Amino acid sequence: MSKTKAEIKAEVCAAIDRRADEIIDISKRILAHPELGFSEFDTARLVADAFSEMGLQSRTGLARTGVKTRLNGRKSGPTVGILGELDAIITRDSPVVDPATGAAHGCGHNAQIASMIGAGMGLQAVMQYLDGDVVLFAVPAEECIQIEERLALKDEGEIEFLVGKPELIRLGEFDDIDMITITHTPHGMDDSHASVGDTHNGSLIKRIKFTGITAHAGSFPSKGINALKAAMLGIAAIDAQREKFREEDTVRVSPIITKGGDGTSSVPADVRIETMIRARTVEAMQQASEIVDRSMRAGALAIGATVEIETVGGYLPNNPDKNLIKLQYDNCAAVVGEAHMGPARQQTGSTDVGDVGFMMPVVHPRSGGTEGSPHSRDYYVRDHVLAAVNPAKSMAMLAVDLLFDDAAEAKRVIAEAGPKLDREGYLALRRSFDRKETFPEPA
């Protein structure tokens, strides 16, 4: 028996409506138990349990906590990935904080996981009409936080990259997926219920250490080399070059001094800076990175100090696929109503969905239903229908569009997406950011 695409979508939405209470309950349970990236063990168990209640086998422990399952269509074809992120952030003053860890779902990932599972509940009812597969994938560590802890995991060989999706790509866990959608809640500063098509900055992280020479700050300051002055000159040199950053590259360089010295009685000889560098393109990321490096060298040179600069990749810029944007937009508008659709924006924050986008077409819709502004103390998911149930429908409907009728739309999306990197090419690009230098070079 064949059905029209409209009938299949109606069945998907009816199935999701029947299970809306379960989807909302998942979102609320995760909100009440936030866990930080690469340690989302209880959240991962909740996802694996939900899959098994749906009669699905899943693979667990992917990049430590990822959980992945597959819904098979009536014949093989392209695979559409529907993702949700497992991790929380640290916002100690949040009303939904776990006081023991400081973790809170200040980015709404609780609703993402619920919408991913909800989309699966809807699609299970109709996979016999679709000509390709759907992968449901809970992924770890989207937020780039706890840098020291993650660099320690890297040193132990537990992970190579500091965020989850690059790590999953490295492990080959995106090799069996052809395109992805994922709905992120904090969609902006208006009260719309959905938007589609945001682009995001990419980012690099630097750890910088200035080394000088200690001396009595009162009696013999002339015998010292002041590492704090070198660091301050370095930061001033960045600021002196901010007009080198073009408006269209939306560059953000945000250094902090994490150690300013050891005691006021000695000339500071060990001073540390961390900074994030964000920009809209890989080229602009590299140019800003070079300006920061040059500035740090200048500070060291002026004072006669030494500087060590360690650079690691954060995220690649996110540029969603034009065809997926159109298809996802129509489905979001069908669910929330055209009048409730908001505009797409260039977001100067970052997401590792951008990394996946270098390998395959991606789309990253936004939903409403949240209170406050993201990553702040007053932010949380208030309306789980807007934030979890509606996105479940719009992502599942996108999968129907893509896989209906011999997966013609999915094949068109792949054909028109333009060149993408394979895993080796992606890893080579990512690893090209990672380096350490000492200036002046040791003799």
Ligand SMILES: [Zn+2]
């Ligand atoms: Zn976030």
Ligand SMILES: [Zn+2]
């Ligand atoms: Zn987020």
